[in-house]
Amino acid sequence: MKLFRQLFLLLFLCLTASAQNENTAPSGPAFAAAKLFRRGVNLANYLEVPQGEHWSVRHTVADLRQIRAQGFDHIRLPVAWHSYTGPAPDFKISALIFDQADEMVTNAAALGLNVIIDFHHFDEFTTDPAANTARFLAVWRQVAAHYATAPDGVAFELLNEPHDAATTAVINPIYAAAIREIRQTNPHRTIFAGPGKWNSPDELTNFKLPDDDNIIVTLHCYNPMTFTHQGATWAGPDFKQIHGIIFPGPPPTPYVPDPDSSPNKWVLDWIKRYNTQPAASNPSGPMAFRATIQKARVWSEKFGRPVHFGEFGAFTKADQISRAHYYAVMRQELESAGFGWAIWDWKSGFNYWNAKTQQPLPGMNGALFPK
Numbered sequence: 001m002k003l004f005r006q007l008f009l010l011l012f013l014c015l016t017a018s019a020q021n022e023n024t025a026p027s028g029p030a031f032a033a034a035k036l037f038r039r040g041v042n043l044a045n046y047l048e049v050p051q052g053e054h055w056s057v058r059h060t061v062a063d064l065r066q067i068r069a070q071g072f073d074h075i076r077l078p079v080a081w082h083s084y085t086g087p088a089p090d091f092k093i094s095a096l097i098f099d100q101a102d103e104m105v106t107n108a109a110a111l112g113l114n115v116i117i118d119f120h121h122f123d124e125f126t127t128d129p130a131a132n133t134a135r136f137l138a139v140w141r142q143v144a145a146h147y148a149t150a151p152d153g154v155a156f157e158l159l160n161e162p163h164d165a166a167t168t169a170v171i172n173p174i175y176a177a178a179i180r181e182i183r184q185t186n187p188h189r190t191i192f193a194g195p196g197k198w199n200s201p202d203e204l205t206n207f208k209l210p211d212d213d214n215i216i217v218t219l220h221c222y223n224p225m226t227f228t229h230q231g232a233t234w235a236g237p238d239f240k241q242i243h244g245i246i247f248p249g250p251p252p253t254p255y256v257p258d259p260d261s262s263p264n265k266w267v268l269d270w271i272k273r274y275n276t277q278p279a280a281s282n283p284s285g286p287m288a289f290r291a292t293i294q295k296a297r298v299w300s301e302k303f304g305r306p307v308h309f310g311e312f313g314a315f316t317k318a319d320q321i322s323r324a325h326y327y328a329v330m331r332q333e334l335e336s337a338g339f340g341w342a343i344w345d346w347k348s349g350f351n352y353w354n355a356k357t358q359q360p361l362p363g364m365n366g367a368l369f370p371k
Helices: 002-024 029-034 061-070 095-110 123-127 129-146 168-185 201-206 265-276 287-303 320-336 364-368
Strands: 039-042 074-079 114-119 154-157 191-193 215-220 307-311 340-343
Touching: 029 215, 061 095, 074 095, 074 340, 095 114, 114 129, 123 129, 129 154, 129 168, 168 191, 168 201, 201 215, 201 287, 287 307, 287 320, 320 340, 320 364
Parallel strands: 039 074, 039 340, 074 114, 114 154, 154 191, 191 215, 215 307, 307 340
Antiparallel strands: none
């Protein structure tokens, strides 16, 4: 009988702990919506390209079919809405951009893909938020009205990577005003919003959101930049002259920078650690982003807000084996923290997809969708 009572007590304690965990699990509309946005991909360098510029990469319904077939459950659709607005005070958005966005949104939804409609590259706003707030709010007033009857799996992202003058403190009240505009026509629509300094997790402590129960916080992380942006000409001399960095480090033979590149001291310090530190502490390894993800997890649990990493990725100048390793580890870390994600990007420089072969780049499917 004594053994029976002990077993009964143990079972009771286990059931009580399980019930407590269920009762304390995150709940509410935002956490329910977050389940729709677990594994996504950005349709980059397409609709966020300003009018008159010619670096757009066309995406089609065929791309959406492949995205769904690969295993993604959502797309993130960056759009340069501001490039298609008319004059003040109405800032009327051209039907042209709505038609192009609708093609992606409608067909994605028909294929079972959820959609994050993102306001991208509004540089005038990030340079001078006060002078461009009216335009920002007018855009969201119109976009919200246009998609008011869209399926629940269509979400709005207020602004991609606020930075410069658009500090977290500055955008907090502007976001609140934009959310009020959206709620006029979309009282239950999921909204994504992220802090300043390029959606940095380091800014979460300064990020203040209104009392709205259907907001998902979006963050970006490209660490370690020396690996993810090696060879990227637009990223500046510190990155465009670097090549051959592997993930994870250290390399089998020490990396020696091009003697004509004249790297900055911080780059030389990083390379020294990359060449000498063991895998567990190597700067080109999981330690480059693990603490950042855990910081976001702690914040999410403390404030009861779901988190989604809307961008991470590695430029295709990195070797394919290293890229696959990086994506696999980053995915594992994010999913272990309970976060959804969207890689940058489908086929525009940080490619998942090879448009010529109509296949994923080597190792990418296994990295993101392990069997």
